[in-house]
Amino acid sequence: IVKDLDVGLLDFPAIIDNQDVYLCWKLGEDRIRFYHRQDEGFAGRRPLDPRDLGPGDKVQ
DSSP states (O other): OEEETTTTEEEEEEEETTEEEEEEEETTOSSOOEEEETTTOGGGOEESSGGGSOTTOOOO
C-alpha cells in the first residue's frame, strides 16, 4: 500500500501475534525493520526486532 509517494512510505499487510498489522518501509531504509498496528499509522511504528535499534536510532 503506497501511503505517501513523495516521502516513499509503503505499508505491507501482515499478521504478528494474531494481530493484523502493516510492515512499514520508508525510502532510504535498507530493509523492512518496522511495523505498526492498522489503527496506529506511521507514528506508531515499532521495530520488528528490538535489537535492530542501535543506541542512536529512533523510530521515525
